[in-house]
Amino acid sequence: MTVAHRLRTLVAAVTAVVAPLMLAPAALADTATPENPAGPASHAIDDIYRAVIGTTMVIFILVGGWLVYSAIRFRARPGRPIDPPQMHGSSRLEWGWTIVPVLILVGLAGYTFHKLPDVKNAPSDSMVVSVLAQQFQFSYTYGGNSGAAQGKTPSTATTLVVPENTPVKLEVHAKDVAHDWWVPALGPKVDAIPGQTTTTWFRADHTGTFHGQCSEFCGVGHATMAITVKVVSASDWRTYAGGLK
Ligand SMILES: [Cu+2]
Numbered sequence: 001m002t003v004a005h006r007l008r009t010l011v012a013a014v015t016a017v018v019a020p021l022m023l024a025p026a027a028l029a030d031t032a033t034p035e036n037p038a039g040p041a042s043h044a045i046d047d048i049y050r051a052v053i054g055t056t057m058v059i060f061i062l063v064g065g066w067l068v069y070s071a072i073r074f075r076a077r078p079g080r081p082i083d084p085p086q087m088h089g090s091s092r093l094e095w096g097w098t099i100v101p102v103l104i105l106v107g108l109a110g111y112t113f114h115k116l117p118d119v120k121n122a123p124s125d126s127m128v129v130s131v132l133a134q135q136f137q138f139s140y141t142y143g144g145n146s147g148a149a150q151g152k153t154p155s156t157a158t159t160l161v162v163p164e165n166t167p168v169k170l171e172v173h174a175k176d177v178a179h180d181w182w183v184p185a186l187g188p189k190v191d192a193i194p195g196q197t198t199t200t201w202f203r204a205d206h207t208g209t210f211h212g213q214c215s216e217f218c219g220v221g222h223a224t225m226a227i228t229v230k231v232v233s234a235s236d237w238r239t240y241a242g243g244l245k
């Protein structure tokens with residue numbers, strides 16, 4: 001078998017294994033990005049992930065491909081000198097590999113800052129929910145813009161019920177140690193820090209139950225510190241809010 005033939009066989013074998021994995025929708029969806037974003041804040045995070053992963057994958061394939069090609073094409077062969085021709089400096093190359101990475105990083109940073117307001121800034125008409133983190137549960141009190149629910153707590157203490165398509169601003173407090181409230185489908189992580197009020201927001205674009213988990217190790221019960229957000233339709237919300245005691 002000639003070397004070229006062996007190489008072709010290798011490339012075909014690798015492609016046969018890798019291509020189906022890469023092309024399977026299940027493999028492409030959410031492998032390295034937040035799961036099923038369900039609102040503008042989580043969509044913005046997802047977009048940033050995809051931009052960074054897409055850019056770095058292209059660079060990886062170009063650089064890795066070039067490396068593999070060069071290693072094979074210019075490998076040592078009997079009768080060929082071991083040392084390749086020596087050359088000194090190439091201003092064009094050196095400027096190129098300095099400026100291109102800088103431009104890529106500036107581009108990614110610019111894109112991130114462009115998306116950041118969607119992640120960070122709660123709309124001013126948001127419904128406010130106060131979140132209290134303590135060992136080992138999160139509990140909630142409805143605040144401003146929550147209609148009949150204002151001043152009340154959810155009927156199941158640990159399940160936050162909110163209406164769909166409504167911006168919800170969370171004001172997060174911690175009673176004892178640091179915790180972190182995070183429902184990946186809805187938005188960014190937010191630390192709960194004793195003595196401070198931190199905020200985040202989300203707007204769920206469809207009804208359903210969303211799960212999260214305390215994301216700051218907070219003690220022996222940390223693993224049980226689950227988060228459940230139930231998003232209901234506007235009319236179900238009015239019924240629910242009106243029925244709270
Ligand atoms: Cu915790």
